[in-house]
Amino acid sequence: MAQEREVDLLVAGAGPAGMTAALVASLQGLSVLICEKSHQVGGTGSTSAGTLWIPGNHQSKRAGFDDSAAKAEEYLDALIGSAAKRELRTAYLQTGPAAIDYLESNSEVKFAPCGRHPDYRSNIKGAAVSGRAIIPQPFDGRLLGADFTRLRPPIPEYMLFGGMMIGKADIPALVGRFRSLANFSYAARLLARYAGDRLRYPRGTRLMMGNALAARLFYSLKQHGVEILFKAPIAAVAAQNGRVVGATIETADGEIHVNAAKGVVLATGGYGHNKTYRDAFMPRPVPVHSMASEFNQGDGIAIGERLGARIAPEESGHSGLWTPASVTTRAGGGKGLYPHLLLDRAKPGLIAVNARGERFVNEAVSYHDFVEAMFAANAKASSNTSSCIPCYLICDARFIKKYGLGVVYPGAGNLRRLLQAGYLKRGNTLETLAAAFGIDAAGLRQTVERHNGFARIGIDADFGKGETELNRFNGDPSHEPNPCIGALATAPYYGLEIWPADIAVSTGLSTDAHARVLDNDRQPIPGLYACGNDMASIMCGAYPGPGTTLGPGVVFAYRAAMHAAGKAPLEEAINGD
Numbered sequence: 001m002a003q004e005r006e007v008d009l010l011v012a013g014a015g016p017a018g019m020t021a022a023l024v025a026s027l028q029g030l031s032v033l034i035c036e037k038s039h040q041v042g043g044t045g046s047t048s049a050g051t052l053w054i055p056g057n058h059q060s061k062r063a064g065f066d067d068s069a070a071k072a073e074e075y076l077d078a079l080i081g082s083a084a085k086r087e088l089r090t091a092y093l094q095t096g097p098a099a100i101d102y103l104e105s106n107s108e109v110k111f112a113p114c115g116r117h118p119d120y121r122s123n124i125k126g127a128a129v130s131g132r133a134i135i136p137q138p139f140d141g142r143l144l145g146a147d148f149t150r151l152r153p154p155i156p157e158y159m160l161f162g163g164m165m166i167g168k169a170d171i172p173a174l175v176g177r178f179r180s181l182a183n184f185s186y187a188a189r190l191l192a193r194y195a196g197d198r199l200r201y202p203r204g205t206r207l208m209m210g211n212a213l214a215a216r217l218f219y220s221l222k223q224h225g226v227e228i229l230f231k232a233p234i235a236a237v238a239a240q241n242g243r244v245v246g247a248t249i250e251t252a253d254g255e256i257h258v259n260a261a262k263g264v265v266l267a268t269g270g271y272g273h274n275k276t277y278r279d280a281f282m283p284r285p286v287p288v289h290s291m292a293s294e295f296n297q298g299d300g301i302a303i304g305e306r307l308g309a310r311i312a313p314e315e316s317g318h319s320g321l322w323t324p325a326s327v328t329t330r331a332g333g334g335k336g337l338y339p340h341l342l343l344d345r346a347k348p349g350l351i352a353v354n355a356r357g358e359r360f361v362n363e364a365v366s367y368h369d370f371v372e373a374m375f376a377a378n379a380k381a382s383s384n385t386s387s388c389i390p391c392y393l394i395c396d397a398r399f400i401k402k403y404g405l406g407v408v409y410p411g412a413g414n415l416r417r418l419l420q421a422g423y424l425k426r427g428n429t430l431e432t433l434a435a436a437f438g439i440d441a442a443g444l445r446q447t448v449e450r451h452n453g454f455a456r457i458g459i460d461a462d463f464g465k466g467e468t469e470l471n472r473f474n475g476d477p478s479h480e481p482n483p484c485i486g487a488l489a490t491a492p493y494y495g496l497e498i499w500p501a502d503i504a505v506s507t508g509l510s511t512d513a514h515a516r517v518l519d520n521d522r523q524p525i526p527g528l529y530a531c532g533n534d535m536a537s538i539m540c541g542a543y544p545g546p547g548t549t550l551g552p553g554v555v556f557a558y559r560a561a562m563h564a565a566g567k568a569p570l571e572e573a574i575n576g577d
Contacts, residue, residue, distance in 0.1 A: 003253075003255070004257045004258075004259065005033060005257070005258045006259050007031045007032060007259070007261070008025070008030035008260065008564075009021075009022070009025045009260055009262045009265065010032075010035065010246065010247055010258050010263075010264045011025075011033070011034045011035070011264075012035055012233075012234040012247070012264065012266050012299070012300060013034075013035075013037070013043065013266070013267035013268040013300070014034050015043025015045045015046075015214075015269055015293075015553075016043070016046075016214060016532070016553055016554060017045075017532030017553035017554065017556070018043075018265065018268075018532065018557070019217035019218065020217060020561075021558070021560050021561045022221060022226050023107060023217060023221055023224065023226065024557065024562065026225075027107070027224070028562065028565035028567055030262060030565055032226050033226075033227055033258060033260075034221075034226065034227065034228040035228075035229045035232040035234055035249045035258075036229065036230050036231075036232060037233040037234075037268065038230070038231070038293070038295045039150070039231055040149075040150050040230070041150055041151060041152065041228065042151055042211070042218075043269050043295070043532075044269055044272070044292045044296060044503070044504070044533075045550060045553070046151065046211050047152065047154050047155050047158070047210060047211070047291070048209065048503070048550065049209050049341065050135055050210035050213045051114065051133050051134070051546040051547035052100070052135070052547040052551040053132055053133055053544065053545045053546060053548050053550075054096040054132065054133075054134055054555075055067060055071070055072030055093055055131075055132045056072065056093070056096065056132075057097045057131075057134055058097050059100070059111050059134050060113040060114075060115075060131040060132070061131070062113075065113060066131060067128050067130070067131030068574075069093040069094070070574050070575045072126065072128070072132065073574055074126030075119065075127050075128070076089055076126075077126075079124055079542050080540050081540075085539075087513055088512075090513075090574065091513035091559065091571075093574050094573070094574055095555050095559060095571050095572075096551065096555050098569070098571060098572055099570070100134065100554075102570060103554075103558075107224075108223070109136070109213070109220055110137040111134040111135065111136055111137060112134065112137050113133075115130055116129060116130040117132070117133040118130075118469040118470045118545075119132065119544055120366035120543055120545050121366075121544065122469040123467075123468055128545075132545055133545065133546045133547055136209070136210075136212040137212065137216075138206065138207060138212055139208075139215045139216050140205060141204075141206070141215055142197075142201075142205045143219055144215065144218065147222065148201060148205065149202065150218070150230070151215055154210070154211050155291075155336060155337070156336060157328055157336055157337070160174075161194065163198065164190070164204040165206060165207060165208050173186040173187050175409075190206075194206070213550070231252060232249045232250065232251045233250050234248070234249055234266075234300075235250045236248045237264055237307065237528070238257075239307065239527075242526060243525075244260075244264050244526065245259060245261075245263075245527060246258050247260065247264050262564040263527030263528060264528055265515075265560055265564075266300035266509065266517070266528070266530040266531075267530070268296065268297075268299040268300035268534055269295065269296035269300075269532060269533050269534070270292065270298070270301070270504065270505040270508060270532070270534060271296065271298030271505055271533075272291075272292025272293070272502060272533075273292060273296055274296075274297045274301075276298075277298045277301065277507075281318075281320075281505070282320055283320065283375050285389060287501060288499070289325055289327070289500070289501035289502075290501055291323065291325070291337060291339060291501050291502065291503045292502065292505075292533075300509070301508060301509060304509040304528070307525055308520055309509050309510065309517045309518065309519060309528075310510040310518050310520045310522065311507065311508070311536070312508070312509075312510040312536035313506070313540065313541070318507075318541045319505050319507035320371075320500075320505060320541075321502060321503055321506055321537070321541075322367065322370075322371030322500055322501065322503065322543075323339040323367040323370075323503050324345070324374070324391075324499070324500065325337040325338060325339050325340065325499055325500070326393075326407070326423065326497060326498055327423075327497070327499065328406075328407055329421045338406045338407050339503065340393070340406060342367075343403070343404065344403055344404065344405050344406065345363045345364060345370065346363065346364035346465075346471055346474035346475045346484050347399065347403045347474075347475060347476055348399075348475065348476055348479045348482065348483065348485050348486025349395055349403075349488055350394065350395045350405075351363060352391050352392065352393055352394075353443075353444060353447055354377060354391055354392075355388075355438075355440065356386045356440045356443045357439050357441065357442070357443030357444030357446070358386075358443055359447055359451070359462060360374075360388055360391070361377070363463075363465060364465050364466065364468075364470070364474060364475065365470070367503075368543035369543070371501075374388045374389055374391055374500055375388075375389075389499065389500060391497075392437055392439060392496070392497060393495060394433070394488065394493065395488060395493070395494055395495070396488045396490045396492075396493050396494070397491060397492055397493070398489075399486070399488070399494075400412050400415070405424070405494060406423070406496055408494075423496060424496050425494070425495050425496065426492050426493070426494050427493050429491065429493070430493055431445065433493045433495055448488050450462075451485075451487075452487040452488060452489060455482075455485045455486050458481030458482035458485060459482070459485075460484075465482070465484045465485055466483060471483075503549070504533050504537075506536065506537035507536060507537075508530065508533060508534050508535050508536040509534055509535055509536060510522070510536050511529070511530055511536065512524055513559065514529075514559055514560065515529045515531050515535060515559050515560035516528065516560075516563065517530050529560040529563070530560075531560050532549075532553040535552075535553075535556060537549075538556075539552070
C-alpha cells in the first residue's frame with residue numbers, strides 16, 4: 001500500500017532555491033516536506049562560487065559600498081531590453097535586499113559583501129564596480145555532525161589535497177607561503193585545520209563559496225525540523241479542479257502520496273543532463289559538457305509541461321548560461337571539468353585561438369560572454385579548419401609558472417602529471433605546440449607576434465583586452481602598462497583545449513512575480529511554483545554579473561514561499577535609495 005503524507009507545502013529539490021523556499025515557508029509557520037532525488041543536498045549550487053547578485057543589498061551599504069536598485073534597473077534595461085520580463089525584474093530588484101535580510105535575521109544563512117566585484121558589462125550605463133555581489137560567510141561543517149556527508153562536496157578541481165576548500169583570498173598566502181612569516185603562518189593554520197578534519201571527516205570542514213551557502217541552508221532547515229526525503233524523486237503532481245494539491249514521490253520503500261494544501265514548489269535544478277531538452281533549447285553544435293549536477297534531468301520542467309505550463313523563452317537556441325571548461329582526468333580515471341571563470345584568462349600572457357591559430361575574443365570577458373563568442377565565431381567558420389569549438393588557451397613558461405593554467409597550480413608544481421595525463425600540451429616552439437593540437441602553425445605564429453606587439457604598447461587593437469573594469473579586476477595589477485596583456489616569449493609554450501559548458505540554463509517554466517507557474521494562456525496554475533533553474537531566467541539569457549543564477553534563485557524562492565503562506569513579500573522602492 002502506498003504511504004500518504006499531509007503537509008502544507010511540498011518542495012521538490014534540495015538545492016539552494018529549494019532549501020530557501022522550504023526554510024522561508026517553515027519560518028512562516030507552514031509544515032514543509034522536501035523530496036530530493038539524490039542522496040545529498042546542495043545540487044549544482046553547492047559546487048558553485050556561491051555569489052549572489054543582489055543590487056542595493058544592505059550588507060554592501062553597511063560596508064561603505066554605494067549602489068542602488070534604480071541604477072541596476074537602468075543597467076538591466078540596457079543589457080536585456082526594457083520590455084523583456086520587466087515585471088519579474090522589478091519584483092527581483094524590489095525584494096532582493098529584503099529577502100537577504102530576512103534570511104540573515106531568521107536563520108543561520110549569513111552573507112558578506114564582496115566589495116569590488118564589477119558587473120560583467122561594466123561599459124553599459126548603470127553598471128556597478130562594487131556593491132552588488134555578496135557571498136555566504138564561511139561555515140564550519142562540523143556543526144552538521146553526522147549529516148556532513150549529506151552535503152554535496154565541491155568538484156575535485158576546486159579542492160587541494162583531495163578535499164581542502166580554499167577561497168580566492170587564500171591563494172596569495174598559499175602560493176607565497178615561503179615569502180613571509182605572515183603567509184607561512186596563515187598557510188600552516190589552513191593545513192593544520194585540514195589535517196585535523198581528515199582524521200574524522202571525508203574532506204575538509206572549512207566550507208566556503210557555494211558549499212557554505214548549501215551548508216548554511218541545510219543547517220537552518222535542521223534547526224527548524226524540516227524533513228528531507230533523500231533518493232526520493234518527484235514522479236507526478238496531483239491536480240483537482242485545475243489546482244495542484246499534492247504529488248507522488250518515489251522511494252526505495254515504495255510510493256508516497258503527499259497531499260500539499262498550499263501547493264508544490266518545483267526546484268529540481270533544470271535540464272542540464274536531459275538530452276531531449278538540450279537538443280531542443282541549446283545552440284548548435286549542442287554542447288556535450290555541463291557543470292550541472294548529474295541529477296538535473298529536467299524533472300520539474302517535464303512535470304510542468306504535462307500540466308500545460310508554458311516554456312520560456314519560446315525561441316530555441318538561446319538557452320544556456322556558460323563557462324569555458326577544460327576536461328580533466330580525475331583520480332581513478334574518471335573525467336571532470338574545470339571551469340575557467342577568473343583565475344587565468346584575464347592574466348597577461350595568455351591568448352585564446354581557434355583552429356586557424358587566430359584570436360576571436362577578448363580573453364578577459366566574463367565566462368558567459370567568452371562562450372557566447374565561441375558560438376558566434378564558430379557559426380561564421382567556413383570549415384573545420386577555422387572551428388572555435390573547441391578553442392585553445394595558449395601561454396608560455398613564464399605565464400604558467402606565475403599564474404598557473406586551469407588545474408595547473410601557480411608555481412607549476414603539478415606540470416608533469418598533467419602533461420602525462422594529456423590535459424596539458426607543451427611545445428618547445430609555437431610550431432610544435434600547434435602540431436600537438438592540430439591547429440595552423442603559421443596562423444598561431446602570426447597571432448602571437450601581433451599580440452606581442454600589443455603587449456609592448458599596452459593596447460589590444462583587435463579586441464580591447466584590459467579596457468573594462470571587469471578585465472582589470474581579474475588581471476594582474478602589478479603588470480604594466482596593461483594588467484591583461486603580456487608577451488608570449490619564453491619557451492616552452494603550453495596550451496589546453498577549451499569547450500563550452502553550461503553552468504545553468506535560461507529556458508524553464510514561465511512564472512509570474514510570485515514564482516507561480518503560468519500556463520500557455522499566461523495564467524497561473526494554482527498551487528504550482530517554480531524557482532531556481534526550473535524557472536525561466538528573468539535575465540533572458542543575459543549574464544549581468546556575478547551571482548546571476550543564485551541571486552534570482554534565492555529571491556524567487558522567498559517570494560514563492562511567502563505567497564504560499566498567504567503573506568506579502570517584503571519589498572523596497574527601487575528609487576528609494
